Amino acid sequence: AQSVAQPEDQVNVAEGNPLTVKCTYSVSGNPYLFWYVQYPNRGLQFLLKYITGDNLVKGSYGFEAEFNKSQTSFHLKKPSALVSDSALYFCAVRDSNGGFKTIFGAGTRLFVKA
Amino acid sequence: DVKVTQSSRYLVKRTGEKVFLECVQDMDHENMFWYRQDPGLGLRLIYFSYDVKMKEKGDIPEGYSVSREKKERFSLILESASTNQTSMYLCASSPSQGAGGANVLTFGAGSRLTVL
Numbered sequence: 001a002q003s004v005a006q007p008e009d010q011v012n013v014a015e016g017n018p019l020t021v022k023c024t025y026s027v028s029g030n031p032y033l034f035w036y037v038q039y040p041n042r043g044l045q046f047l048l049k050y051i052t053g054d055n056l057v058k059g060s061y062g063f064e065a066e067f068n069k070s071q072t073s074f075h076l077k078k079p080s081a082l083v084s085d086s087a088l089y090f091c092a093v094r095d096s097n098g099g100f101k102t103i104f105g106a107g108t109r110l111f112v113k114a
Numbered sequence: 115d116v117k118v119t120q121s122s123r124y125l126v127k128r129t130g131e132k133v134f135l136e137c138v139q140d141m142d143h144e145n146m147f148w149y150r151q152d153p154g155l156g157l158r159l160i161y162f163s164y165d166v167k168m169k170e171k172g173d174i175p176e177g178y179s180v181s182r183e184k185k186e187r188f189s190l191i192l193e194s195a196s197t198n199q200t201s202m203y204l205c206a207s208s209p210s211q212g213a214g215g216a217n218v219l220t221f222g223a224g225s226r227l228t229v230l
Contacts, residue, residue: 009154034218043118043204043221044157090156100145100164101172102219104157 002027004093004105012111013081021076021108023091033074034092034102035065044090050074051096061085081112117141118222120205126228133192135225137205144210146188147219148172148180151202160203163188164210195229202226 003026013019025031035047048059055067065076074091091105121136139146145164149157149172159172161180169180177199181189188207192199203226206219 004156006156036219036221043223044206044219045221046218049218092157100162100170101159102147103159103173104149106154106156 002093002095002101002103004091004103006089006091006105006108008108009106010109010111012113015083015112015114016080019076019078019081019085019110019112021089021091021110023074023076023105024072025074025091025093026072027093027095029095029097031074032094032096033065033067034094035059035063035074035076036090036092036104038088038090038107040087047076047089081110083112083114086110086112118205118207118220120203120222120225122225123223124226124228126230127195128230129196131195131229133195133227133229135190135192135203135205135227137188137190137222138186139188139205139207139220140186141207141209141220142185143207143220144185145208145217146182147206147208148178148188148190149204149206150174151204151224157204160190192227195227197229200227200229 005024033050036044038044050057050067058064094102118139147162148160163169163182179191205222208217
């Protein structure tokens with residue numbers, strides 16, 4: 001069965017500092033991995049995805065994520081955080097073996113302090 | 115601008131009432147999904163549909179049913195609402211698997227349901 005773990009409920013970082021939001025996954029086949037963001041009172045928005053190829057994936061708003069197959073991780077990163085990055089971040093996985101289901105983690109709330 | 119539109123942003127219902135949550139997408143997507151979002155639990159898949167009149171159970175289908183009579187519309191039905199169904203409900207859509215693999219979900223703004 002597919003699963004996603006986001007081990008941190010909350011991440012606090014000062015503006016201008018690098019940020020990391022952690023994600024580990026479990027699938028039977030090869031994974032498709034996603035990050036979505038939810039700003040207050042808004043729906044979820046797609047940030048980036050990993051399908052295959054380069055382990056470092058670049059996405060919207062300066063975010064990137066690194067796929068690590070041996071550690072089954074897909075951590076979200078940004079070199080310099082902005083206050084406007086404060087939001088709820090969800091990691092998600094889908095099994096590439098034809099599955100329709102996208103499974104989400106519990107979410108990590110990011111607070112960026114000015 | 116492509117959209118997934120959920121008909122109600124906020125609903126308040128009483129225990130035992132029948133509740134309809136409507137979702138319409140204008141992207142001609144084959145796949146549609148209903149999730150519920152609860153703090154600390156993330157998004158949990160209730161039902162999904164990969165074609166008109168087709169439906170599949172997700173991880174938490176109990177107490178829910180769905181209807182997809184037209185490609186653009188996917189309805190979630192609570193036959194007899196209960197307080198533990200108080201939640202944020204999110205509808206999403208995506209193109210078919212054949213459109214290229216890891217298809218991104220496009221979400222609606224959500225429907226916050228309170229059952230008293």
